[in-house]
Amino acid sequence: MSNHLRTQSLVFGIPWPELNEGLFYSDVVPHSDSELTLIDFYSRKYKNSAPIQGWLQRIQNGQISVDGRVVKDPNTILSGDSVLVYHRLPWKEPDVPHLLEVLYEDDDMVALNKPSGLQVLPGGLFQQRTVLTQLCWSVKKQNSTLNSQETHPVPVHRLGRGTSGILLCAKTKVAKTRLAAYFADGTSRVGATSNRKAERSGTRKISKIYRALVTGILVDDKVIIDQPIGIVRYPGVARGLYVASPSGKPALSKVEVLERDEKQNCTLVQVEIESGRPHQIRIHLSFIGHPLLGDPLYIAGGQPRCFDPELVDESFAQDGGYQRPTNPVPGDCGYYLHAYQLVLSHPTTNEMISITAPLSSILQTSDEANGSLGSMSVNSAN
Known part of the structure; x- marks a missing residue:
């Protein structure tokens, strides 16, 4: 496997204007x-x-x-x-980070290290303060003297606003089509029969591995969660909120315990997902009784907490509209979930690429924190 990590870090980003354009x-x-x-x-x-x-x-x-x-x-x-x-009318969007780190880049794709709190695509209150906007601004800045109409890279999957780590973006139409197909294929396989999945397990084009810190102590070293994920009505979320639901769509997460902290009553885990349902890791971990540490939305059972009516968007009310939730999905920020490693077949060369995002100290094992293990030392749970 070829490891195409950058030897020098590149960070870009333009500070957000006070108000968006409405x-x-x-x-x-x-x-x-x-x-x-x-x-x-x-x-x-x-x-x-x-x-x-x-x-x-x-x-x-x-x-x-x-x-x-x-x-x-x-x-x-x-x-x-x-x-x-x-x-x-223009309004001031909530404060979020604006800097993005490039982990890997070639002519076809770029992998970013997304900070927690930054939304990937426009939606709700966040119409300007998104990863997509920074990608667009970056290309315009680079080509300002040429007045170029060159297209900017686009994300081919999503990370929750509160999730940090690797976000893969395509720079060409071919790469976008093929990378999007990789993610879609992984999700579609989960609905297949167990025999068919076993037969096709060796043909996966992409694998996604996350680090997470959960409440409580997981007893089993490895857990496979196949709870379906569906939608329920929820205030402020027009299309509904994703939750654990028997009538939902198939989803599969493989959880491996890395370290248990009895004193702090929490467990550091590594999660490999073979499907990509919205909020899948948050829902699955809470479903087995171990919500992400600091997640105020999902509780044991994979269901949401009650909505707080005091979280409203004052700017919308000033515009003549009904007050809307400032944080329609509470808990988008403040939890510990990190897209740690991505292994994929390159969209044009088919070469296997491994990309790793740096870990914060709280998501490292004791050995990693002490420097006795490298960042690539903990493998996916297969």
């Missing part, structure tokens, strides 16, 4: 809604976004345009096929 939402008026007033259109179609008073405020603020012209009269009559654009 958001623009477009609509085309259907002919069935022609003759409606502007306020009627928005207060009926988007009543879950803001009360009628909120939409009046937005219209009078000049935040809505009709066919490219700002309209402040809420009683303006609409015509079919008119284009409406609502501009949500």
Whole structure:
């Protein structure tokens, strides 16, 4: 196996502006809604976004345009096929890190060391402060003198906002297609029969290994968790929250105990996942009664805690909308989960590549912390 780790660290990132650029939402008026007033259109179609008073405020603020012209009269009559654009005002997104470390890079892909707290893709309150934005800014900065329209690298999988470690990004269309297929293939295999999985176990193109610190003492040295993961309704999460569910989709995690700390009542574990369900490791570890240390969302059984209604987005309320949770999925930050090692077949050369992200001291074994073991010394649990 060839180990293509960088010998010199490269760190990049631009500090976040105070405010983002806001958001623009477009609509085309259907002919069935022609003759409606502007306020009627928005207060009926988007009543879950803001009360009628909120939409009046937005219209009078000049935040809505009709066919490219700002309209402040809420009683303006609409015509079919008119284009409406609502501009949500810029807001200050929550404070998050902005620096990213490059662990590996070639012409096809780049592996980043994502810090805990930074979201990968835009969503919710985080529309600008994301990994994707920094990748875009980095390319623009490099090519500013050339006025280049070169595309930027894009993530081919996700890490939870609170999860740190290796994030793989593609730099070409071919690499994006093949790397995305690697991740999808691993997830699809989990639904196969045990015999079929055994027959195909040697053809996996990618393996993902994590370090985690969990509450309590795991008795067994190795645990295989195959609890399905499904979705339930949850305040502030439009598409629902992922939880342990018998009717969910198949998921498989292999857990290996690295060290037990009786004094602190916690266990350091290594987890290899063969599927990639959202929040899979958090859900699986909590399902067996050992939630991640510091995770205030998932509790024993793989279910969420009660929602805290005091966590609301004041900027959205000031914009005329209903208050929304500032942290729709509590516990996205503050727990100990690290994407530690990625072993994959290169998307164009098929060479086996091993990438390792540095470990914080709290996620190291005693031997590693004392320097008697290297960062690659603990292998995946197979």
